[in-house]
Amino acid sequence: MSHVLSLEGKIALVTGASQGIGETIARRLAACGATVLVAARNQEKAVAVAASISEAGGSAEAVPLDVTCPSSVPELFKGIAERHGRLDILVNNAGITDDGLLLRMSKESWDRVLATDLTGVFLVTQEAVKLMMKKRVSGRIVTVGSVVGLMGNAGQANYAAAKAGVVGFTMSLAREIGSRGITVNVVAPGYIETAMTDTLTEEQRKALAGKIVLGRLGNGEDVAGAVLYLVSDLASYVTGTVLNVSGGLLIP
Numbered sequence: 291m292s293h294v295l296s297l298e299g300k301i302a303l304v305t306g307a308s309q310g311i312g313e314t315i316a317r318r319l320a321a322c323g324a325t326v327l328v329a330a331r332n333q334e335k336a337v338a339v340a341a342s343i344s345e346a347g348g349s350a351e352a353v354p355l356d357v358t359c360p361s362s363v364p365e366l367f368k369g370i371a372e373r374h375g376r377l378d379i380l381v382n383n384a385g386i387t388d389d390g391l392l393l394r395m396s397k398e399s400w401d402r403v404l405a406t407d408l409t410g411v412f413l414v415t416q417e418a419v420k421l422m423m424k425k426r427v428s429g430r431i432v433t434v435g436s437v438v439g440l441m442g443n444a445g446q447a448n449y450a451a452a453k454a455g456v457v458g459f460t461m462s463l464a465r466e467i468g469s470r471g472i473t474v475n476v477v478a479p480g481y482i483e484t485a486m487t488d489t490l491t492e493e494q495r496k497a498l499a500g501k502i503v504l505g506r507l508g509n510g511e512d513v514a515g516a517v518l519y520l521v522s523d524l525a526s527y528v529t530g531t532v533l534n535v536s537g538g539l540l541i542p
């Protein structure tokens with residue numbers, strides 16, 4: 291009997307899977323049977339993640355990807371089409387921050403964050419949708435947004451704009467391709483313990499936890515579980531939605 295969370299036979303691309311949340315998502319999807327393409331710029335790290343997934347009995351391969359580079363994206367998809375012939379799952383996870391108050395924010399900082407966190411999602415998703423439609427797969431697209439895109443955060447106008455942007459992008463695309471059996475959703479984490487949050491002092495961490503209804507920062511597994519739900523058969527009637535995974539930091 292096949293389990294509803296089984297991803298056996300599925301090909302999944304996870305961007306920004308060389309560390310942090312993306313790495314945990316890649317491990318979780320592989321543990322459920324998917325063949326996972328571990329995509330990032332740093333190939334040394336991506337290869338190490340793929341190797342450790344394989345050692346654990348999963349199926350994974352490292353692929354080079356810079357989501358800000360218009361030639362890197364079609365190159366990757368050419369390789370996917372040649373080697374695997376299909377793509378079932380896309381997780382847009384690659385993201386960066388470059389914080390600063392608006393009055394001091396450079397145009398360069400604005401452009402850099404938007405290029406990775408919003409335009410990168412557009413470039414990768416467009417290629418993924420082409421391949422999914424060509425092969426008529428019941429595809430799953432999940433983008434890792436942020437609650438910051440829903441509630442704002444002082445010092446993150448660029449990041450919040452990009453993360454709000456992926457919500458509108460997702461809702462529009464869900465309407466465009468629902469008839470093809472492809473679902474498109476956002477997972478919006480709150481504060482998650484990764485390299486991105488490593489710089490927080492113990493005091494800042496305590497203050498943050500105090501604002502979170504569940505009383506703790508999240509971890510990669512908290513986000514990966516939400517992604518797994520959305521790419522599984524359990525969520526086959528869920529599209530155009532934002533799943534808030536913030537432990538109650540945001541309760542609208």
Ligand SMILES: NC(=O)c1ccc[n+]([C@@H]2O[C@H](COP(=O)([O-])OP(=O)(O)OC[C@H]3O[C@@H](n4cnc5c(N)ncnc54)[C@H](OP(=O)(O)O)[C@@H]3O)[C@@H](O)[C@H]2O)c1
Nearest residue numbers: 306308309310311330331332356357384385436482484486
């Ligand atoms: N940590 C949090 O509290 C938190 C909260 C809400 C949302 N998020 C979101 O969750 C996602 C993952 O965050 P994280 O905390 O795990 O961050 P992280 O540890 O800094 O990892 C970011 C990943 O993105 C990749 N990446 C960055 N720029 C890229 C590019 N141009 N092309 C391809 N890959 C790129 C990095 O690999 P390379 O450098 O090798 O390319 C890395 O694998 C992001 O979208 C972030 O906005 C995080």
